[in-house]
Amino acid sequence: MKRNATAVWKGSIKEGAGTITTQSTTLKNTQYSFKSRFEEGVGTNPEELVAAAHSGCFAMQLSAFITEEGFEIESIETQCFINLVEGTIIGSHLIVNAKIAGISDDKFQELVTKAEKNCPISKLLNAEITSVATLV
Incomplete structure (x- = not known):
């Protein structure tokens, strides 16, 4: 499987702007700029897109592991915070809230850790990955 996206940038780093389009066109000529990345501007930014991907x-990897263990999933909500420091992504922090019938917290935490280490985006990132997971 291969997926792609295209970014087009015009102009200098601070005054320029760009667009991002994904293969699926879910993002189509979506605006990004210095302001949307480093300040408060309209549009997306690479770190936000990495957070969405992670x-x-x-969530999908955790779902697979939970399903393999025979538990029924009502929902898994995952929020991701990407930490960019001096031009390097140094961390990704996941906040997970899940509703899963019959699972113990110990088993849930074990599967969260397993998913944290094994989802393809986790493997891609050269950064510390942390999480806080709560059964609700």
Whole structure:
């Protein structure tokens, strides 16, 4: 499987702007700029997109592990915070809230840790990955 996205940037780093389009066109000519990345501007930014990718990937991986163990999932909500320091992503922190019938907290935490280490985006990131997971 291969997926792609295209970014087009025009102009200098601070005054320029760009657009991002994904293969699925879920993002189509979506605006990004210096302001949307480092200040408060309209549009997305690469770190926000990495956060979206990591939260989605992690939730799917956790779902797979929970399903393999025979538990029924009502919901898994994952929020991701990407930490960019001096031009380097140094961390990704996941906040997970899940409703899963019959699972113990110990088993849930074990599967969260397993998903944290094994989702493809976690493997891609060269950064510390942490999480806080709560059964609700």
